[in-house]
Amino acid sequence: MDLTFSQDELEFRDELREWLAANSPGEEPRGDEDAIFAFRTSWQRSLYDSGWAAVHWPQEYGGRDATLMESAIFFEEMGRAGAPLPANVLGLLLAGPTIMAWGTPEQKDRYLTPILSAEEIWCQGFSEPEAGSDLAAVKTRAVRDGDDWIVTGQKVWTSGAQYSKWCMLVARTDPEASKHKGLSYFLMDMEQEAVQVRPLVQITGEAEFNELFIEEARIPHENMLGEEGNGWIVALTTLMNERSGLGFFLQVRLRQLLDKLVAEAVANGSIDDPVIGQALGDMLERTETLRLTAYRGLSTIMKYGQPGPEGSLTKWLWSETNQMMTQLAVEIVGPQALHKDNPWAYELLRARGNSIEGGTTEILKNIIAERVMGLPRK
Numbered sequence: 001m002d003l004t005f006s007q008d009e010l011e012f013r014d015e016l017r018e019w020l021a022a023n024s025p026g027e028e029p030r031g032d033e034d035a036i037f038a039f040r041t042s043w044q045r046s047l048y049d050s051g052w053a054a055v056h057w058p059q060e061y062g063g064r065d066a067t068l069m070e071s072a073i074f075f076e077e078m079g080r081a082g083a084p085l086p087a088n089v090l091g092l093l094l095a096g097p098t099i100m101a102w103g104t105p106e107q108k109d110r111y112l113t114p115i116l117s118a119e120e121i122w123c124q125g126f127s128e129p130e131a132g133s134d135l136a137a138v139k140t141r142a143v144r145d146g147d148d149w150i151v152t153g154q155k156v157w158t159s160g161a162q163y164s165k166w167c168m169l170v171a172r173t174d175p176e177a178s179k180h181k182g183l184s185y186f187l188m189d190m191e192q193e194a195v196q197v198r199p200l201v202q203i204t205g206e207a208e209f210n211e212l213f214i215e216e217a218r219i220p221h222e223n224m225l226g227e228e229g230n231g232w233i234v235a236l237t238t239l240m241n242e243r244s245g246l247g248f249f250l251q252v253r254l255r256q257l258l259d260k261l262v263a264e265a266v267a268n269g270s271i272d273d274p275v276i277g278q279a280l281g282d283m284l285e286r287t288e289t290l291r292l293t294a295y296r297g298l299s300t301i302m303k304y305g306q307p308g309p310e311g312s313l314t315k316w317l318w319s320e321t322n323q324m325m326t327q328l329a330v331e332i333v334g335p336q337a338l339h340k341d342n343p344w345a346y347e348l349l350r351a352r353g354n355s356i357e358g359g360t361t362e363i364l365k366n367i368i369a370e371r372v373m374g375l376p377r378k
């Protein structure tokens, strides 16, 4: 892949840099989740108003019809500018692309623009108490009732559900069919009594994710995405976008974190310790490898129109590196890195979930072994 920018790409980058310099959102608040959500919503609105919310989306839905390369430039520039995440990250990276791939024209018209503008926030209702890695084991049941489906079951670890209007929901519509064939994919309105959201507090003290209790919720048939019984394939589109899309976004944040860590090491003199210097060099090598691997993922999308299983590699590498880097921060910054008000303490604790969320490292290794390297199934 040729990574030299064309004239158009350079112009795109310069226009974005100028916009970012003139529209900095300032420092993100810390600690108060509602304040963080409000800050990220306002940031996403400002991106949307200027056509920067999701540059590679079609113009008719608020995007810019940008090429994938321009989209990569976009993420890198956001990282360089230290920009915050948008509020509707799961809508932008997961729901939007899945609806674009599987939605009817009416569904695309109805859902895509409010995702970009952050008017409607989305969450991902896949995992259940007994169906995480083995997603096809979901037990949440949907039964047809005239023009509606009636849904009952429990979801867990649903990030952002407390702010969401819509949920990407995988449910079992045919209990007689084989495990993978009896599932369907729904766009569920969260604003109904039958859907109860209960926060779960994480090791960081935040309640980023939730349990969902669903007791005879109603979903109109027109909110099914893809055909009945096709939910597994539609869910795979979401998962591949999760692993590749998030990987690209997060590798930029990883580099930001590394730059901050190097600045800490310079400030306290530990950079002169050869062991620390070598460890930071190792982190730089990993971060750059990750950047180039993310670009390689882009060339798969250019060729096949969809992210491939290689996205699993980026996600694995990213989570491992982020965990190593936050551990190294404790050595560089010293014991105060463990104080609850120190930003490094948050990074260290939050990184623990990285090798679980969006597919555990063990599952990603299985995918890489079987689907990228072609090794025999175990």
Ligand SMILES: Cc1cc2nc3c(=O)[nH]c(=O)nc-3n(C[C@H](O)[C@H](O)[C@H](O)COP(=O)(O)OP(=O)(O)OC[C@H]3O[C@@H](n4cnc5c(N)ncnc54)[C@H](O)[C@@H]3O)c2cc1C
Pocket: 123, 124, 125, 126, 127, 128, 129, 130, 131, 132, 133, 134, 156, 157, 158, 159, 160, 209, 353, 354, 356, 357, 358, 359, 360, 361, 362, 363, 366
């Ligand atoms: C911060 C965070 C946010 C999340 N957000 C969401 C969300 O918004 N929506 C959502 O639906 N889910 C979300 N999840 C859930 C996440 O997708 C699941 O936790 C993950 O898929 C693992 O499922 P599980 O927790 O049930 O663990 P299990 O599947 O029970 O796995 C337990 C252990 O067994 C290992 N294991 C399981 N099967 C195999 C196998 N075949 N081979 C080798 N090892 C195996 C796993 O690697 C793991 O170490 C989130 C998780 C976290 C940590």
